[in-house]
Amino acid sequence: MLNTPQATGGDNDRPVQSKEIDATLNQEIIDDLARELAKADLSEAYVAELRQRFPDVRFILCSEDDMGEREPYLALENVDLHLMAAQLGCACLTNNPEQSIGLILATREED
Numbered sequence: 874m875l876n877t878p879q880a881t882g883g884d885n886d887r888p889v890q891s892k893e894i895d896a897t898l899n900q901e902i903i904d905d906l907a908r909e910l911a912k913a914d915l916s917e918a919y920v921a922e923l924r925q926r927f928p929d930v931r932f933i934l935c936s937e938d939d940m941g942e943r944e945p946y947l948a949l950e951n952v953d954l955h956l957m958a959a960q961l962g963c964a965c966l967t968n969n970p971e972q973s974i975g976l977i978l979a980t981r982e983e984d
Contacts, residue, residue, distance in 0.1 A: 897929040898956070898973040903947070906976065911949045915980050931957055931975025940979045946970075953979040 906923075913919055920934045937953055945953035946968055956973035958965040967973050 897959075898970050898975070900970045902927075902930075903954070903956075903970055903976075907947055907949060907954065910952055910954070910978065913951075915952055915978060920978065929974075933957070933975065933977045935977060935979050937979040937981050940977070945979065951981055953981065955979060 915934060917934060920932050923930075923932050940953065940955060943955065943966065946956045947954040955977040956967050956970060957975035957977060958967035958969075959972050959974040966977075
């Protein structure tokens with residue numbers, strides 16, 4: 874979660890923005906979600922349900938083709954899991970669960 878409180882900066886009265894980002898995932902949560910995702914019918918409705926159940930975790934649903942040649946953090950039969958890094962600016966990927974704030978669910982096309 875990005876913390877950007879709008880406080881005044883002393884005499885200058887300029888907003889001060891914190892650059893802290895709290896990682897919201899860990900390996901235990903990822904493992905639990907992976908067991909569930911392996912059996913799930915991945916759809917926008919399902920991802921919306923995940924967002925309600927885990928409000929501090931970001932979820933993106935896409936096709937495996939959208940991820941290019943990137944290796945997933947975890948490959949399941951029906952979906953590849955990529956971890957979103959807790960960084961400011963552009964979205965980045967990580968392989969460190971302790972630095973991740975969300976999951977990209979890259980669905981696999983049936984052959």
